[in-house]
Amino acid sequence: MSEDVWLPLPPEEIEGLPEGFRYLFWDGGQDGEQAFPGDPARCVMYVVPYMTPLPVRVRPLERLTNLRVIQTLTAGVDDMTANLSSIAPGVRLCNARGVHEASTAELALALTLAALRGIPDFVRAQQEERWASGFRPALADKNVLIVGYGPIGAAIEDRLTPFEVARVARVARSRRTTARGLVHATEDVLSLLPDADVVILSTPLTDATRGLVDAEFLARMKDGALLVNVARGPVVDTGALLAELERGRITAALDVTDPEPLPPGHPLWRAPGVLISPHMGGPSSAFLPRAKRLLVDQLTRFARHEPLRNVILTTGTDPAETVSEGPGGTDPAAPDSPGTNGR
Ligand SMILES: NC(=O)c1ccc[n+]([C@@H]2O[C@H](COP(=O)([O-])OP(=O)(O)OC[C@H]3O[C@@H](n4cnc5c(N)ncnc54)[C@H](O)[C@@H]3O)[C@@H](O)[C@H]2O)c1
Numbered sequence: 001m002s003e004d005v006w007l008p009l010p011p012e013e014i015e016g017l018p019e020g021f022r023y024l025f026w027d028g029g030q031d032g033e034q035a036f037p038g039d040p041a042r043c044v045m046y047v048v049p050y051m052t053p054l055p056v057r058v059r060p061l062e063r064l065t066n067l068r069v070i071q072t073l074t075a076g077v078d079d080m081t082a083n084l085s086s087i088a089p090g091v092r093l094c095n096a097r098g099v100h101e102a103s104t105a106e107l108a109l110a111l112t113l114a115a116l117r118g119i120p121d122f123v124r125a126q127q128e129e130r131w132a133s134g135f136r137p138a139l140a141d142k143n144v145l146i147v148g149y150g151p152i153g154a155a156i157e158d159r160l161t162p163f164e165v166a167r168v169a170r171v172a173r174s175r176r177t178t179a180r181g182l183v184h185a186t187e188d189v190l191s192l193l194p195d196a197d198v199v200i201l202s203t204p205l206t207d208a209t210r211g212l213v214d215a216e217f218l219a220r221m222k223d224g225a226l227l228v229n230v231a232r233g234p235v236v237d238t239g240a241l242l243a244e245l246e247r248g249r250i251t252a253a254l255d256v257t258d259p260e261p262l263p264p265g266h267p268l269w270r271a272p273g274v275l276i277s278p279h280m281g282g283p284s285s286a287f288l289p290r291a292k293r294l295l296v297d298q299l300t301r302f303a304r305h306e307p308l309r310n311v312i313l314t315t316g317t318d319p320a321e322t323v324s325e326g327p328g329g330t331d332p333a334a335p336d337s338p339g340t341n342g343r
Pocket residue numbers: 075076077097100104147148149150151152153171172173174186202203204205206208209230231232255256279280281282283329330331
């Protein structure tokens with residue numbers, strides 16, 4: 001009997017896929033109603049379609065009775081982890097670490113620079129054929145705080161360095177030291193905020209980060225500081241942010257919002273000092289080549305019974321035991337666990 005792998009990219013467009021599996025294309029279709037490409041009971045690895053509504057992405061799950069791996073093409077898996085109740089124990093959920101760093105960090109820099117230098121004002125002025133010159137804040141000489149120092153946070157720092165920032169402070173779940181210096185634990189974040197001119201959020205959405213940026217967090221930010229969110233919308237309390245924006249005390253550049261998509265008429269659209277992009281960190285020309293490289297590498301490992309990359313959790317096990325911080329988990333420092341990751 002064939003072991004099927006469901007791919008949301010045409011398999012003939014991915015060079016180097018290992019032999020031993022039958023590759024079937026399934027991306028949910030234009031309307032999300034696409035028929036399954038084969039018997040779901042034969043699917044051993046389900047690669048979740050990218051940029052597809054959640055109900056479509058989770059539709060196959062309860063029929064995939066012999067599944068061994070769920071591979072997302074997103075870095076964030078918050079929506080998938082909430083939908084695994086029908087999955088048997090022992091299935092590994094792997095994320096797309098390695099795919100989104102360059103693109104998302106690039107957008108974080110683009111939003112930071114655009115917000116500080118006033119690009120949205122220039123676009124508005126250009127539409128009115130108005131010459132709107134004057135002094136603007138530069139990124140040079142600013143103190144930047146990165147909250148969520150995983151691969152995306154580190155890629156953001158890589159791109160900040162050439163802009164001659166004064167200092168970068170880093171916050172992750174737990175304290176550690178990197179070649180660049182100290183990464184503070186999340187408990188330190190409130191004490192770091194008063195020094196930051198720019199605060200960039202790049203955490204996953206978890207119970208601990210939902211609402212992390214609340215009224216107290218925002219109140220600790222400097223007058224005139226910029227908040228940049230490329231993490232997930234609910235990491236920020238939208239009501240509390242709106243209150244600060246309307247007072248004109250801080251500004252914000254948001255790639256993600258809560259609610260998302262932001263509906264027409266929502267007050268965040270027109271709040272003073274806010275720049276909004278429609279969740280564009282991942283989808284760029286950088287996505288496809290990196291996604292293909294990840295899939296070839298992961299499937300080669302799976303075919304050879306080698307440890308998989310980016311294992312976020314194994315169903316039926318205590319997340320505290322299975323979430324590793326490292327190539328198989330969330331922070332670059334710690335090792336993967338071959339014992340739990342083989343095919
Ligand atoms: N805007 C976009 O299009 C886009 C694209 C890709 C990823 N993302 C988001 O970025 C997130 C981060 O991606 P990654 O690959 O770097 O993830 P990651 O999970 O590997 O790393 C995230 C970092 O956040 C830290 N963290 C976790 N909880 C924290 C807390 N309570 N306080 C402070 N730090 C905390 C972790 O320790 C880790 O250092 C994703 O989970 C996703 O939600 C957004």
